[in-house]
Amino acid sequence: MKKVFIETYGCQMNQADSGIVGKILSTSNYSITMDENEADIILINTCAVRDNAEKRIHNRLHDLNALRKKKSYLKVGIIGCMAERLKDSLINEDRVDIVAGPDSYRKLPELIKKSEKNNASIDVNLSEDETYQDIIPMEINSNNITAFISIMRGCENFCSYCVVPYTRGKERSRDPKTIVEQAKNLFDKGYRDITLLGQNVNSYIYNKGEGEKEVNFARLMAMVAQINPLLRVRFATSHPKDISRELIDTIAKYDNICKYIHLPVQSGSNNMLKKMNRKYTIDEYKEKISWIRQAIPECSISTDIIAGFCSETIEDHKQTIEIMKWVGYDSAYMFKYSQRPGTLAAKKYEDDITEQEKTRRLEEIIDVQRELSLKSNQKDIGKTFEILIEGESKRDNTKLFGRNSQNKVIIVDKGNHKLGEYLNVKVNNCTSATLFGEEI
Ligand code: 5AD
Numbered sequence: 001m002k003k004v005f006i007e008t009y010g011c012q013m014n015q016a017d018s019g020i021v022g023k024i025l026s027t028s029n030y031s032i033t034m035d036e037n038e039a040d041i042i043l044i045n046t047c048a049v050r051d052n053a054e055k056r057i058h059n060r061l062h063d064l065n066a067l068r069k070k071k072s073y074l075k076v077g078i079i080g081c082m083a084e085r086l087k088d089s090l091i092n093e094d095r096v097d098i099v100a101g102p103d104s105y106r107k108l109p110e111l112i113k114k115s116e117k118n119n120a121s122i123d124v125n126l127s128e129d130e131t132y133q134d135i136i137p138m139e140i141n142s143n144n145i146t147a148f149i150s151i152m153r154g155c156e157n158f159c160s161y162c163v164v165p166y167t168r169g170k171e172r173s174r175d176p177k178t179i180v181e182q183a184k185n186l187f188d189k190g191y192r193d194i195t196l197l198g199q200n201v202n203s204y205i206y207n208k209g210e211g212e213k214e215v216n217f218a219r220l221m222a223m224v225a226q227i228n229p230l231l232r233v234r235f236a237t238s239h240p241k242d243i244s245r246e247l248i249d250t251i252a253k254y255d256n257i258c259k260y261i262h263l264p265v266q267s268g269s270n271n272m273l274k275k276m277n278r279k280y281t282i283d284e285y286k287e288k289i290s291w292i293r294q295a296i297p298e299c300s301i302s303t304d305i306i307a308g309f310c311s312e313t314i315e316d317h318k319q320t321i322e323i324m325k326w327v328g329y330d331s332a333y334m335f336k337y338s339q340r341p342g343t344l345a346a347k348k349y350e351d352d353i354t355e356q357e358k359t360r361r362l363e364e365i366i367d368v369q370r371e372l373s374l375k376s377n378q379k380d381i382g383k384t385f386e387i388l389i390e391g392e393s394k395r396d397n398t399k400l401f402g403r404n405s406q407n408k409v410i411i412v413d414k415g416n417h418k419l420g421e422y423l424n425v426k427v428n429n430c431t432s433a434t435l436f437g438e439e440i
Pocket residue numbers: 049050161162163264266304305306335336337338339340
């Protein structure tokens with residue numbers, strides 16, 4: 001049996017996809033190895049969302065080409081968003097053996113076989129209905145406690161900066177029955193925290209227009225939450241234009257739906273939001289935040305921010321900092337704008353903020369967020385939270401770490417505790433990144 005090593009870059013969706021690939025290959029005469037040195041085939045699951053993610057992969061391919069001189073049998077494949085974006089140029093320029101886009105994973109056994117006959121093999125067709133819903137993914141590199149379930153694929157929002165609608169294609173939702181089954185199955189195996197994934201989960205819809213049979217995202221969340229009160233349910237990502245009262249009420253209603261919402265704002269300026277094709281204004285965004293604060297006062301909120309989008313003025317940038325402070329985000333993912341070929345922004349707007357200025361604005365944003373995260377954590381000192389123990393602390397092997405419902409990491413003494421256990425802890429110290437607590 002030939003051995004396949006799967007290396008994953010990018011978002012949580014890619015991690016879930018690697019599990020699907022693992023399952024497809026392991027039921028088709030390949031075994032999955034966790035040791036790249038013994039691999040006959042290396043598959044790299046890639047991200048195309050920013051240029052630096054792609055640069056990393058090109059460098060990795062350069063190194064693997066050197067390795068292939070020593071191991072002539074070794075085949076290298078690129079799968080995922082970069083495969084979809086760059087297609088056969090990966091074969092011609094990076095000398096990759098296999099190229100498979102996000103909707104071509106069922107073809108991988110065939111594609112690998114073809115490459116073994118020294119034929120370059122590629123499939124980057126996008127599908128309108130592939131959801132892999134019948135495949136129970138393999139849990140790769142799992143802690144056996146937390147898992148991702150992808151509930152839909154693709155995106156049709158066409159935010160002007162974003163390559164995802166082109167690399168992942170049309171939006172399609174999975175049958176809720178298969179999602180609940182997968183979640184139950186994970187729970188039975190001891191998993192206690194699952195995250196339902198989609199590029200825009202608020203537009204999840206199954207059996208649209210069929211009355212009682214129609215399932216929207218709020219209903220799906222409730223169905224998964226009802227599996228067992230000991231199963232924590234999370235989700236990512238929400239689009240601010242679509243987050244509904246019904247969803248917020250559902251989160252409030254079930255104790256085991258985590259009180260944490262990731263609501264990417266991208267910019268605090270209406271001018272930028274318009275150019276980004278985000279389809280909401282800052283006032284509309286604020287209104288949704290107010291709904292959340294009203295219905296779920298203990299909810300934590302995080303965001304994504306892009307610094308230095310096309311023609312962003314200092315005033316636009318200041319407005320981003322204002323919205324950050326207004327919301328008081330608990331955490332944030334912050335990026336410099338990276339122009340992606342083929343997107344609306346690349347066609348319509350000039351990428352005219354210098355690299356140096358993008359870096360300066362990003363650093364300012366990061367500094368503001370560090371302060372906000374610290375403030376948010378300081379407010380938790382003295383409070384008690386239930387945490388789910390997920391692993392050993394990376395810095396200190398006499399400690400364990402877990403997360404609370406709000407998605408904050410809390411470090412505690414090991415004692416006799418085991419992974420997967422729930423524990424009540426009182427927070428007594430913090431940094432901007434971590435809380436420290438003691439069992440009570
Ligand atoms: N440049 C910078 N950041 C981007 N994102 C998406 N596309 C780009 C781009 N071209 C960010 C957005 C999105 C997150 C997943 O990645 O903030 O929410």
